[in-house]
Amino acid sequence: MSSHTMLLVGTRKGCFVLESNGDRADWRIRGPYCDGWPVYHAVYDNDTGTIFAAAASEWHGHGVWRSHDLGETWELSSEGLNYGESEELKLSKVSGLSVAHGRVRAGTEACGIFESRDGGATWSLLSTLDGQPARDIWNDPANQPPGHLGMPAILPHPSEPDHFWAIVQGIGIFETTDNGASWTPRNRGLRADWPREHDEVGFCVHKLVMSPTDNSRFFQQNHVGMHRSDDGGLSWTEITEGLPTDFGFAAAVHPHDRDSFYVIPLDGGHGRFTPDGKVAVWRTSDAGSTWRRLDQGLPQRDAYVGVLREGMAIDDHDTPGLYFGTSTGQLFASRDEGESWDEIASYLPGIWSVEVATVAA
Amino acid sequence: MAEVHLPPTLPSLFDDLPRTVEVDGATVAEAIDGLEQRWPGMFDRLCQPGPELRPHINVYVDRERAGLQTQIGPGSRVDVIAAISGG
Numbered sequence: 001m002s003s004h005t006m007l008l009v010g011t012r013k014g015c016f017v018l019e020s021n022g023d024r025a026d027w028r029i030r031g032p033y034c035d036g037w038p039v040y041h042a043v044y045d046n047d048t049g050t051i052f053a054a055a056a057s058e059w060h061g062h063g064v065w066r067s068h069d070l071g072e073t074w075e076l077s078s079e080g081l082n083y084g085e086s087e088e089l090k091l092s093k094v095s096g097l098s099v100a101h102g103r104v105r106a107g108t109e110a111c112g113i114f115e116s117r118d119g120g121a122t123w124s125l126l127s128t129l130d131g132q133p134a135r136d137i138w139n140d141p142a143n144q145p146p147g148h149l150g151m152p153a154i155l156p157h158p159s160e161p162d163h164f165w166a167i168v169q170g171i172g173i174f175e176t177t178d179n180g181a182s183w184t185p186r187n188r189g190l191r192a193d194w195p196r197e198h199d200e201v202g203f204c205v206h207k208l209v210m211s212p213t214d215n216s217r218f219f220q221q222n223h224v225g226m227h228r229s230d231d232g233g234l235s236w237t238e239i240t241e242g243l244p245t246d247f248g249f250a251a252a253v254h255p256h257d258r259d260s261f262y263v264i265p266l267d268g269g270h271g272r273f274t275p276d277g278k279v280a281v282w283r284t285s286d287a288g289s290t291w292r293r294l295d296q297g298l299p300q301r302d303a304y305v306g307v308l309r310e311g312m313a314i315d316d317h318d319t320p321g322l323y324f325g326t327s328t329g330q331l332f333a334s335r336d337e338g339e340s341w342d343e344i345a346s347y348l349p350g351i352w353s354v355e356v357a358t359v360a361a
Numbered sequence: 362m363a364e365v366h367l368p369p370t371l372p373s374l375f376d377d378l379p380r381t382v383e384v385d386g387a388t389v390a391e392a393i394d395g396l397e398q399r400w401p402g403m404f405d406r407l408c409q410p411g412p413e414l415r416p417h418i419n420v421y422v423d424r425e426r427a428g429l430q431t432q433i434g435p436g437s438r439v440d441v442i443a444a445i446s447g448g
Contacts, residue, residue: 035370035373035374057370058417058446059368059370059415059417059418059443059444059446060370060371060374060405060406060407060415060418060443061405061406061409061415063405076374076402077402078402078405079401079402079405082405082409082410083410084410085410085411086410090409090410
């Protein structure tokens with residue numbers, strides 16, 4: 001059966017779909033979809049062939065769009081995606097999506113997880129992580145960083161439906177094995193360069209990925225440093241040495257090699273763009289002992305671009321392709337595991353997310 | 362029966378939603394409930410929990426700024442305006 005590679009690109013002005021045949025050399029762009037609503041994260045469900053896109057319109061609120069025909073037509077739902085009459089929690093944004101085992105999960109601001117078991121038509125609140133350390137002050141405006149405290153990412157276990165990990169901004173990683181009924185913080189060994197009131201939380205995890213070939217091997221890009229876990233997140237070891245900065249958002253893990261991991265280090269100050277105006281992806285092939293700079297084909301002067309949390313993706317071809325989008329609307333692709341790069345779109349709206357899927361033709 | 366004028370950002374979200382709709386209701390809230398009955402999901406696009414109008418949605422009844430509890434008379438004109446914002 002033939003197949004093509006599809007990129008889902010969430011932007012400030014809608015969702016775009018890029019498609020290429022097997023060689024991933026030429027790309028066709030479709031969109032913008034989702035009525036031009038800001039799309040924070042768009043994902044593809046391989047089991048049903050459905051695209052889901054998390055969005056929030058300044059005028060008309062938040063919701064999750066879905067398309068059953070690869071983007072040609074879309075429906076929007078926010079049914080059940082709210083905190084009702086809660087005084088403490090107001091839902092302002094659906095930040096991140098995950099889809100696995102017939103369940104679509106949405107991480108939101110204010111911090112909570114919603115789940116849909118009918119393909120995104122209706123939603124119900126799964127958990128707000130009540131009872132976790134310092135949970136009672138997470139939503140106190142006096143304790144928040146600028147903006148809202150949110151739940152930007154959910155990482156499902158590939159074979160256990162009730163088992164997943166969630167990131168709470170500025171707080172850390174939490175694991176559940178009973179679909180959100182109970183939680184355990186998983187931040188042991190992480191670095192924090194600021195005072196914390198609780199031993200188990202207060203860490204700023206930006207991106208968490210799991211090796212498809214070894215489900216106990218995790219990597220994360222943190223606000224301070226890159227980190228690796230060899231025990232399913234029970235403990236973490238910093239692997240920043242050799243990288244130009246310890247800051248960044250995006251990360252990707254090699255689909256066939258448990259020791260290979262990609263990051264895009266950024267300036268950690270106010271700019272949060274590529275250091276020295278030079279764009280580069282960095283790869284470790286030995287689980288973080290050494291790092292190598294990959295920049296062939298990427299801008300090497302006057303390029304001050306940012307790449308956000310969901311801004312990088314990797315496909316599952318034998319020789320994997322990497323893709324990343326910038327907050328200024330450029331989209332880069334590599335067909336050779338990051339060794340060389342092409343700019344495949346130059347003038348998209350600011351990019352918040354990039355996901356890739358192999359779709360049967 | 363009031364005549365409700367909707368912003369251009371809404372019709373693309375609902376099947377067969379025109380820009381101008383005639384709706385029964387004694388208040389703005391009841392008019393929005395009437396829209397919700399015919400186009401499920403409309404309430405969420407115009408209101409947030411409270412319920413209250415979304416911050417960037419303004420409603421005028423007979424050209425006067427209105428809230429959800431504002432009375433609507435027979436033959437009233439209700440304008441739903443998406444705020445001039447964004448970029």
